[in-house]
Amino acid sequence: MNRKVLALLVPALLVAGAANAAEIYNKNGNKLDLYGKVDGLRYFSDNAGDDGDQSYARIGFKGETQINDMLTGYGQWEYNIKVNTTEGEGANSWTRLGFAGLKFGEYGSFDYGRNYGVIYDIEAWTDALPEFGGDTYTQTDVYMLGRTNGVATYRNTDFFGLVEGLNFALQYQGNNEDPGAGEGTTNGSDADSGSRKLARENGDGFGMSTSYDFDFGLSLGAAYSSSDRTDNQVTRGYGDGHH
Known part of the structure; x- marks a missing residue:
């Protein structure tokens, strides 16, 4: 498929990222950052489904609260708004x-909510471009490959402070087969029935990732996940009961 992209990035507040976020509040151990961007984006493609305006705006908040010397609460919320639709058109944001969680000093962190699956911990290394990065298997609301619902995640950096550069994560994902779930109009739901597409349903599952950062700029990592199929997937012959 022949496809070309014209992208114009216009920072709405500051480019997304913790290092470039706009600090709204920082007092008495409580901190709130705001980030966002507007992306003027157009695809030129022979595929009618891809060709056209793909512009969007994005905004997010990151917050922390210092509970005591060893315990910190944190959370993040990020919202996407399509700006290539007509006024009144539904499902455009x-x-x-x-997600929200707690950090326990060198003992790691635990959070729950809509977050990235642990498989993305490794795939994120290739998802560094403004557009098309990490396209090999990044899919939203498909098990633990990308952004997904209902994940409880434990993360540990430098292996409890004992091994610098050795990091790992453990993740559990609950069953997701509720109607209307998923990002956007067609990303996670059937346009006719409003129900979650079979490929974007998941049963209970778990995953893990680990990486080691060498002191000369090289990192090695691996990730694994396994999930049950939903009853709908099994009934309709979608796989053998596990993913």
């Missing part, structure tokens, strides 16, 4: 991220 959605929540990308929404």
Whole structure:
């Protein structure tokens, strides 16, 4: 498929990212950052489904609260708004991220909500471009490959402070087969019935990732996940009961 892209990035507040976020509040151990962007984006493609205006705006908040010397609460919410639709057209905005958790010093962190699956921990290394990065298997609301619902995640950096550069994560995902779930109009739901597409349903599952950062700029990592199929998937012959 022949496809060309014209992209114009216009920072709405500051470019997304913790290092470039606009600090709204920082007092007495409580901190709130705001980030966002507007992306003027157009695809030129022979595929009618891809060709055309793909512009969007994005905004997010990151917050922390210092509970005591060892315990910190944190959360993040990120929202996406399509700006290539007509006024009154439905399903043109959605929540990308929404989770809250606790950090326990060198003992790691635990959070729950809509977040990235642990498989993305490794795939994120190739998802560095403004557009088309990490396209090999990044899919939203498909098990633990990308952004997804209902994930409980434990993360540990530098292996409890004992091994610098050794990081790992453990993740559990609950069953997701509710109607209307998923990002956007067609990303997670059937346009006719409003129900979640079979490929974007998931049963209970778990995953893990690990990485080691060498002191000369090289990192090695691996990730694994396994999930049950939903009853709908099994009934309709979608796989053998596991993913």
